[in-house]
Amino acid sequence: MKNLVLACVATLSLIAVDAGKVQAQTLSRVRGIVTALKGDVAQITTHQGNIIAVNLSANTKFADVTYAKISDIKPGSFIGTAAVPQPDGSLKALEVHVFAAALRGSGEGTRAWQGDGRKGSMTNGTVGDLVVTNGRTMTVSYRGGQKKIVVPSDVPIVFIDAGSLADLTPGEHIIVFGENGTDGTLAAERVLIGRNGLVPPM
Structure with a gap:
């Protein structure tokens, strides 16, 4: 099943990804696997093999993809x-x-x-x-x-349904929309979480 790279992902407005908002904000989009989670920082390995620290906050919105x-x-x-x-x-x-x-x-x-x-x-x-x-x-x-x-x-x-930080665990495939920091980290605004081994196809 081929993964699709969407220029504007149409997902959630209130709880996850609002398609129009994503398009307007031109946020960075990163796809990868969660390899570690400590507090409000998730470490992911991208599909290109890069390791990125993703900063989560009270404003980060989550969605579950099943x-x-x-x-x-x-x-x-x-x-x-x-x-x-x-x-x-x-x-x-x-x-x-x-x-x-x-x-x-x-x-x-x-x-x-x-x-x-x-x-x-x-x-x-x-x-x-x-x-x-x-x-x-x-x-x-x-x-x-x-x-x-x-x-x-x-x-x-x-x-696609509402998600939360509690749904994020190592081994899951995710898509993160956020802003790149000068230190190489990514400040997450929205996270799509593939549950039960699912790789989100968006």
Whole structure:
């Protein structure tokens, strides 16, 4: 399952990542594995092999990312997806994240996206029609528009819910958004935590 590098990650507004805010702030984004945790400092080893100290604070927001499946998506679900255009005008999803009910409305809308060498869009909205028996196609509505999105069978689907510092443990894959310090550390504003061995696909 290929990891996607999102230019603007559409995740949580109140508790984790607000997509529009991330895009506007241009925060540094670091992906890696937690190798140590002491107090309010987490040590992570990045996918490039670098070791970085991540400073956590009372203002750091956390989100848990867990495995999900297509059957977890129902009409009325609020989802986000990075997708690329198809010749028929529909979009092909590269990943889909399903938001917990309390996070409905996070980053609602559609915006340009570029990652993994591809250009497309990031869309957050409410699922309307959902057809699973005849392919995996759904309509996603948001303020001012609607998209038809095809979800291939090999596309990762995850569930995003509120998290906390207590969820952060060594061995977990995380994505950190924060500001680089002059001493080489990273001051975390938001952290996505892959639970149960999950590597967040955003």
